[in-house]
Amino acid sequence: MAPDQGAARLTPAQRLAWLRLIRTENVGPATFRQLINRFGSAEAALEALPSLIRRSGKSVRIASQSEAEDEIAGLTRYGARLVASSDPDYPPLLHYIPAAPPLLTLAAGPNLDWQRTVGIVGARNASAAGVKMTRLLATDLGDRGYTIVSGLARGIDAAAHQATLTTGTVAVLAGGFDRIYPAENIPLAHAILDHGGALLTEMPLGWEPRARDFPRRNRLVSGLSLGIVVVEAAKRSGSLITARFALEQNRDVFAVPGSPLDPRAEGGNALIQQGAKLITSAADIIETLGSADPSRSALFDRDWEPDPAPDAPPPSADDKSRLLAALGPTPIEVDELVRQSGLSAASMQMLLLELDLAGQIEWSSGQLVALRY
Amino acid sequence: MAPDQGAARLTPAQRLAWLRLIRTENVGPATFRQLINRFGSAEAALEALPSLIRRSGKSVRIASQSEAEDEIAGLTRYGARLVASSDPDYPPLLHYIPAAPPLLTLAAGPNLDWQRTVGIVGARNASAAGVKMTRLLATDLGDRGYTIVSGLARGIDAAAHQATLTTGTVAVLAGGFDRIYPAENIPLAHAILDHGGALLTEMPLGWEPRARDFPRRNRLVSGLSLGIVVVEAAKRSGSLITARFALEQNRDVFAVPGSPLDPRAEGGNALIQQGAKLITSAADIIETLGSADPSRSALFDRDWEPDPAPDAPPPSADDKSRLLAALGPTPIEVDELVRQSGLSAASMQMLLLELDLAGQIEWSSGQLVALRY
Numbered sequence: 001m002a003p004d005q006g007a008a009r010l011t012p013a014q015r016l017a018w019l020r021l022i023r024t025e026n027v028g029p030a031t032f033r034q035l036i037n038r039f040g041s042a043e044a045a046l047e048a049l050p051s052l053i054r055r056s057g058k059s060v061r062i063a064s065q066s067e068a069e070d071e072i073a074g075l076t077r078y079g080a081r082l083v084a085s086s087d088p089d090y091p092p093l094l095h096y097i098p099a100a101p102p103l104l105t106l107a108a109g110p111n112l113d114w115q116r117t118v119g120i121v122g123a124r125n126a127s128a129a130g131v132k133m134t135r136l137l138a139t140d141l142g143d144r145g146y147t148i149v150s151g152l153a154r155g156i157d158a159a160a161h162q163a164t165l166t167t168g169t170v171a172v173l174a175g176g177f178d179r180i181y182p183a184e185n186i187p188l189a190h191a192i193l194d195h196g197g198a199l200l201t202e203m204p205l206g207w208e209p210r211a212r213d214f215p216r217r218n219r220l221v222s223g224l225s226l227g228i229v230v231v232e233a234a235k236r237s238g239s240l241i242t243a244r245f246a247l248e249q250n251r252d253v254f255a256v257p258g259s260p261l262d263p264r265a266e267g268g269n270a271l272i273q274q275g276a277k278l279i280t281s282a283a284d285i286i287e288t289l290g291s292a293d294p295s296r297s298a299l300f301d302r303d304w305e306p307d308p309a310p311d312a313p314p315p316s317a318d319d320k321s322r323l324l325a326a327l328g329p330t331p332i333e334v335d336e337l338v339r340q341s342g343l344s345a346a347s348m349q350m351l352l353l354e355l356d357l358a359g360q361i362e363w364s365s366g367q368l369v370a371l372r373y
Numbered sequence: 374m375a376p377d378q379g380a381a382r383l384t385p386a387q388r389l390a391w392l393r394l395i396r397t398e399n400v401g402p403a404t405f406r407q408l409i410n411r412f413g414s415a416e417a418a419l420e421a422l423p424s425l426i427r428r429s430g431k432s433v434r435i436a437s438q439s440e441a442e443d444e445i446a447g448l449t450r451y452g453a454r455l456v457a458s459s460d461p462d463y464p465p466l467l468h469y470i471p472a473a474p475p476l477l478t479l480a481a482g483p484n485l486d487w488q489r490t491v492g493i494v495g496a497r498n499a500s501a502a503g504v505k506m507t508r509l510l511a512t513d514l515g516d517r518g519y520t521i522v523s524g525l526a527r528g529i530d531a532a533a534h535q536a537t538l539t540t541g542t543v544a545v546l547a548g549g550f551d552r553i554y555p556a557e558n559i560p561l562a563h564a565i566l567d568h569g570g571a572l573l574t575e576m577p578l579g580w581e582p583r584a585r586d587f588p589r590r591n592r593l594v595s596g597l598s599l600g601i602v603v604v605e606a607a608k609r610s611g612s613l614i615t616a617r618f619a620l621e622q623n624r625d626v627f628a629v630p631g632s633p634l635d636p637r638a639e640g641g642n643a644l645i646q647q648g649a650k651l652i653t654s655a656a657d658i659i660e661t662l663g664s665a666d667p668s669r670s671a672l673f674d675r676d677w678e679p680d681p682a683p684d685a686p687p688p689s690a691d692d693k694s695r696l697l698a699a700l701g702p703t704p705i706e707v708d709e710l711v712r713q714s715g716l717s718a719a720s721m722q723m724l725l726l727e728l729d730l731a732g733q734i735e736w737s738s739g740q741l742v743a744l745r746y
Contacts, residue, residue: 133632133634258630259629260506260653261502261506265630269651269653272651280639
């Protein structure tokens with residue numbers, strides 16, 4: 001069961017509050033959800049933020065009403081819109097990944113099938129054979145009714161989109177809607193939209209993608225897909241990061257094998273050795289995906305106590321010291337932190353929110369927390 | 374425990390009787406073992422054969438004493454010798470395969486390690502990359518102390534032998550010692566012997582290899598090896614037959630992956646999909662073989678009753694009809710045959726020997742029997 005399915009559609013005011021909250025500094029999808037859980041709504045969280053930020057001791061910029069209004073107006077000019085996780089047109093498979101974006105920017109043809117999806121990723125410096133293989137796989141999958149998801153990068157990504165313009169393709173961006181990268185693929189992005197495909201990002205309009213935004217984007221490529229196919233990938237490549245996300249999200253990982261003498265095959269071959277399925281055709285993929293069930297993936301859920309009593313006393317400076325002493329560079333479960341620090345769940349929740357907003361902690365897969373160095 | 378280990382070395386007369394028996398028409402390794410089990414020795418089996426053959430109703434030629442003596446003299450001229458499964462220098466891993474040859478013809482340097490062995494097989498029309506990969510794997514395995522086993526064919530086989538001339542290599546022939554195939558690899562065969570490697574066959578001197586002798590030979594390539602590596606193999610190729618034998622013999626199967634666009638990679642990729650280990654280096658192989666234990670393979674054993682009383686009445690013509698009625702094209706277990714036909718185990722054994730000698734039945738993996746059509 002998707003966490004937000006069945007919720008009422010957001011009012012324009014609520015949508016604006018959601019946008020302000022997710023665009024606030026140091027508020028990622030995980031912190032967003034905690035704030036909503038703690039305060040009951042985005043509006044209430046925005047009201048509580050100034051005092052939380054004061055207590056955190058850092059200066060954190062809250063996105064203003066007018067900035068949010070400007071972004072919505074800007075997106076409209078690009079033919080894009082905001083889709084909240086509670087909206088019926090939110091891509092359904094994303095409900096099942098940890099730290100799913102509460103808001104997506106989306107420009108999409110209405111006829112895409114978001115339930116039967118395959119991600120295809122691979123090397124930017126793809127070989128001619130790799131591009132040909134991608135074209136064969138993507139075309140066959142498209143003809144069999146699958147929507148192809150990829151990252152609009154050079155090489156394999158571009159070949160996957162190109163081959164499925166007419167059957168349905170989704171490009172996930174690492175930056176803002178107006179910051180398509182690489183620039184050479186701007187015409188491809190337009191072709192995708194012209195053919196009824198989708199462009200999608202969780203980043204704000206105007207956001208220039210940084211190196212770290214690409215792995216973050218990759219979790220959406222896998223999160224939107226029942227399974228991902230790695231066509232050519234060197235060791236330590238972005239495609240392997242996508243494969244790791246797919247495993248975390250309980251999605252299938254497929255890899256195209258290649259000669260051990262070809263460095264572009266190292267990543268795929270290594271994935272197969274680690275348990276990814278060796279595939280040589282779309283049929284191999286479809287055979288497995290026939291029984292794929294994304295909902296078998298654990299929902300994002302931190303097992304919080306029910307909302308603490310609103311009149312619980314705010315945590316003390318001493319509580320904060322105890323929490324910081326219990327935290328370290330190694331990710332640890334919140335339950336374990338509660339045990340080690342002796343703090344109440346309510347105090348723990350408030351303190352983690354403060355540290356989150358101050359950018360002092362980071363979450364792994366939304367479940368484990370560590371100090372950020 | 375190997376079935377024949379610890380047995381006394383054969384006397385020259387016994388060795389001659391073994392050779393006559395195994396060279397007798399329609400006597401393969403399985404029938405040979407049944408005859409020895411039934412009659413106690415090769416000499417006794419040779420004495421019993423004329424009456425068995427009479428009862429079978431076919432004309433079956435028994436190898437004569439002088440033919441056997443001629444073969445031994447001929448082998449000596451080639452620097453080769455007969456090695457019986459009871460001899461201490463019989464390749465130890467062969468003890469654990471179904472239908473192990475009772476006698477091998479062997480010309481071998483005394484310093485080969487027959488316990489740490491890897492078979493390398495692949496396409497005759499190998500690509501340059503396939504040959505290079507073979508050379509890399511074979512050289513590394515040889516340097517790490519492994520003896521390389523192959524079939525002296527063109528392409529991958531030849532590359533595997535060539536790369537391991539100085540570290541230890543074994544070529545298994547499909548025909549007689551004086552019928553090396555293909556002729557272009559006769560110099561390679563000589564080089565193997567010159568460097569202390571081994572040439573080995575179960576076929577008689579003068580035997581021109583027929584198509585069906587190659588798969589038969591392949592069971593020895595895998596049987597001599599802890600595991601086999603398939604480097605390049607088309608679908609329905611001899612290398613895949615070797616892989617199937619290796620699985621039946623409980624040996625490891627390794628395959629080198631390749632691009633799905635390359636037909637020479639089809640066999641290897643398919644093997645990996647079916648569970649063979651994808652390998653890209655000798656290290657991958659050694660990691661697995663470190664814990665390989667060939668004796669975990671089921672010994673060849675048909676679960677006969679202990680030798681039937683020698684004075685048991687010979688089976689009747691009616692018994693034979695009942696057995697033939699119970700047999701069909703689908704291989705069936707002997708125990709099941711006993712149940713279906715109602716024959717005694719003693720009668721069953723004698724009748725199967727008769728049918729075997731008459732060439733009317735064939736055994737799968739030494740365990741299941743079917744009518745030959």
